[in-house]
Amino acid sequence: xxxxxxxxxxxxxxxxxxxxxxxxxxxxxxxxxxxxxxxxxxxxxxxxxxxxxxxxxxxxxxxxxxxxxxxxxxxxxxxxxxxxxxxxxxxxxxxxxxxxxxxxxxxxxxxxxxxxxxxxxxxxxxxxxxxxxxxxxxxxxxxxxxxxxxxxxxxxxxxxxxxxxxxxxxxxxxxxxxxxxxxxxxxxxxxxxxxxxxxxxxxxxxxxxxxxxxxxxxxxxxxxxxxxxxxxxxxxxxxxxxxxxxxxxxxxxxxxxxxxxxxxxxxxxxxxxxxxxxxxxxxxxxxxxxxxxxxxxxxxxxxxxxxxxxxxxxxxxxxxxxxxxxxxxxxxxxxxxxx
Amino acid sequence: xxxxxxxxxxxxxxxxxxxxxxxxxxxxxxxxxxxxxxxxxxxxxxxxxxxxxxxxxxxxxxxxxxxxxxxxxxxxxxxxxxxxxxxxxxxxxxxxxxxxxxxxxxxxxxxxxxxxxxxxxxxxxxxxxxxxxxxxxxxxxxxxxxxxxxxxxxxxxxxxxxxxxxxxxxxxxxxxxxxxxxxxxxxxxxxxxxxxxxxxxxxxxxxxxxxxxxxxxxxxxxxxxxxxxxxxxxxxxxxxxxxxxxxxxxxxxxxxxxxxxxxxxxxxxxxxxxxxx
Numbered sequence: 001x002x003x004x005x006x007x008x009x010x011x012x013x014x015x016x017x018x019x020x021x022x023x024x025x026x027x028x029x030x031x032x033x034x035x036x037x038x039x040x041x042x043x044x045x046x047x048x049x050x051x052x053x054x055x056x057x058x059x060x061x062x063x064x065x066x067x068x069x070x071x072x073x074x075x076x077x078x079x080x081x082x083x084x085x086x087x088x089x090x091x092x093x094x095x096x097x098x099x100x101x102x103x104x105x106x107x108x109x110x111x112x113x114x115x116x117x118x119x120x121x122x123x124x125x126x127x128x129x130x131x132x133x134x135x136x137x138x139x140x141x142x143x144x145x146x147x148x149x150x151x152x153x154x155x156x157x158x159x160x161x162x163x164x165x166x167x168x169x170x171x172x173x174x175x176x177x178x179x180x181x182x183x184x185x186x187x188x189x190x191x192x193x194x195x196x197x198x199x200x201x202x203x204x205x206x207x208x209x210x211x212x213x214x215x216x217x218x219x220x221x222x223x224x225x226x227x228x229x230x231x232x233x234x235x236x237x238x239x240x241x242x243x244x245x246x247x248x249x250x251x252x253x254x255x256x257x258x259x260x261x262x263x264x265x266x267x268x269x270x271x272x273x274x275x276x277x278x279x280x281x282x283x284x285x286x287x288x289x290x291x292x293x294x295x296x297x298x299x300x301x302x303x304x305x306x307x308x309x310x311x312x313x314x315x316x317x318x319x320x321x322x323x324x325x326x327x328x329x330x331x332x333x334x335x336x337x338x339x
Numbered sequence: 340x341x342x343x344x345x346x347x348x349x350x351x352x353x354x355x356x357x358x359x360x361x362x363x364x365x366x367x368x369x370x371x372x373x374x375x376x377x378x379x380x381x382x383x384x385x386x387x388x389x390x391x392x393x394x395x396x397x398x399x400x401x402x403x404x405x406x407x408x409x410x411x412x413x414x415x416x417x418x419x420x421x422x423x424x425x426x427x428x429x430x431x432x433x434x435x436x437x438x439x440x441x442x443x444x445x446x447x448x449x450x451x452x453x454x455x456x457x458x459x460x461x462x463x464x465x466x467x468x469x470x471x472x473x474x475x476x477x478x479x480x481x482x483x484x485x486x487x488x489x490x491x492x493x494x495x496x497x498x499x500x501x502x503x504x505x506x507x508x509x510x511x512x513x514x515x516x517x518x519x520x521x522x523x524x525x526x527x528x529x530x531x532x533x534x535x536x537x538x539x540x541x542x543x544x545x546x547x548x549x550x551x552x553x554x555x556x557x558x559x560x561x562x563x564x565x566x567x568x569x570x571x572x573x574x575x576x577x578x579x580x581x582x583x584x585x586x587x588x589x590x591x592x593x594x595x596x597x598x599x600x601x602x603x604x605x606x607x608x609x610x611x612x613x614x615x616x
Contacts, residue, residue: 055615083457087450093377102373106458
């Protein structure tokens with residue numbers, strides 16, 4: 001469905017500065033997959049998606065989307081994909097149903113089919129009571145559902161969602177996802193989405209592609225990423241004992257499945273382990289046997305943020321915050337939403 | 340939801356599988372229809388483009404009558420209104436269509452333009468459909484001004500007036516396209532749109548002899564006006580609205596309108612193709 005080879009995009013910012021937004025991405029997405037592209041702002045997610053949807057030309061490399069090359073056959077690609085961008089796709093002065101109808105006509109439906117299709121999708125996305133409203137009068141969640149409805153008018157086999165739930169409250173996010181997932185089953189769609197919501201990538205996507213600085217740094221199921229790249233985290237507190245520090249670390253690091261031990265403060269350790277639920281009791285027994293008294297123990301299952309931290313040494317949340325204030329970041333330069 | 344599923348299968352086969360080239364005329368009509376909808380729903384929105392012309396008509400017109408009316412037999416012809424109303428029509432085209440790019444800027448901000456760019460609509464149609472739409476509000480505004488001025492001693496020559504409206508509409512398509520091109524060019528610093536539009540609009544207005552005859556002005560202004568397509572538009576409108584259909588000014592006006600339209604569409608389409616970058 002998607003196949004890219006060394007896909008690259010450079011933005012020339014000034015005579016002396018070129019931003020390498022996407023650096024030779026190789027990505028293959030099979031029909032029916034639901035892939036989340038995860039990364040901080042400025043990582044190249046949106047730039048990649050804009051190349052795949054024919055909005056911008058790659059600097060080099062190729063991308064085949066829905067069977068056609070985006071650079072040489074953009075018109076064929078456009079007929080086959082649905083796209084929900086970061087902004088709102090409906091014109092603010094238009095009426096909801098009018099925009100749905102026009103979208104159908106654009107994709108080649110005759111008047112009657114376009115009208116029928118508009119009504120079907122308005123019903124499917126709970127927008128019927130809003131059909132005669134002006135788009136500018138809708139709430140953020142309603143506009144987002146309308147965006148998704150418009151992206152589905154021609155029953156595309158491939159749907160791109162660029163940060164579909166940014167700015168929505170948790171209830172609206174859940175509601176939007178309910179609609180998207182149902183539509184996916186009904187339309188047998190392949191879906192590729194970008195997000196910087198970790199939990200969204202975690203719970204919705206079957207495959208997570210982690211992007212940083214324009215490169216893919218990990219690509220697997222969320223479960224595998226967390227197990228292989230982050231592991232579980234155990235936080236231990238032991239009762240104070242004289243000159244225990246180094247000895248305690250040694251005891252802990254000798255336990256099977258322990259990867260890394262750090263002493264946060266005297267008597268407090270953070271331990272990265274594999275198979276946390278099994279390792280924790282063994283850890284406690286070993287520490288106990290060495291003569292220490294454990295006063296508290298917590299097991300943290302990993303999040304995708306831990307994965308990102310493990311891969312880059314940075315937290316995804318911090319990177320996002322930093323990138324938003326960085327004017328040189330290519331996403332910030334091209335996103336309207338970043339402003 | 341089972342009904343939804345059942346109707347989807349054929350539509351995917353039928354429409355999306357068509358691989359032939361797009362029909363440009365159909366695409367233009369789609370864009371035109373979409374652009375006209377808000378206007379038809381709310382016809383009063385054309386008043387927005389009429390504010391400035393009406394101010395000039397109501398506050399500048401009487402001054403013109405007072406200061407030039409008596410002594411201006413030679414410069415202004417039979418009646419000041421016969422001289423000034425065609426000016427106001429061209430001014431309406433100038434103000435109304437040069438602002439229209441701001442609508443596109445708004446679509447850039449919201450994401451509506453990006454959505455249109457991902458659809459298979461041909462790129463030229465996105466510009467041409469919008470530009471053609473400009474004819475509609477402009478014609479309504481022009482007719483409204485003429486009707487309002489009839490009781491004030493403005494004489495209507497129907498054939499000439501109709502011709503005048505046609506070349507005005509053609510000129511509006513060109514200027515509207517240029518306004519869209521400007522909007523695309525400055526989309527990343529959108530405040531620039533108004534700076535450029537305002538800087539452009541007043542010099543070309545004054546140097547067209549629209550408000551005051553340039554015959555009494557310095558020589559350099561008369562020379563500059565010869566390079567201003569608006570001058571030829573104003574002269575042609577005056578000839579046509581005076582019923583003087585065979586006046587050579589009419590031909591020059593047609594050329595100026597067509598030239599503006601061709602230039603505007605060429606520049607606009609070129610910019611539209613690059614508008615997603």
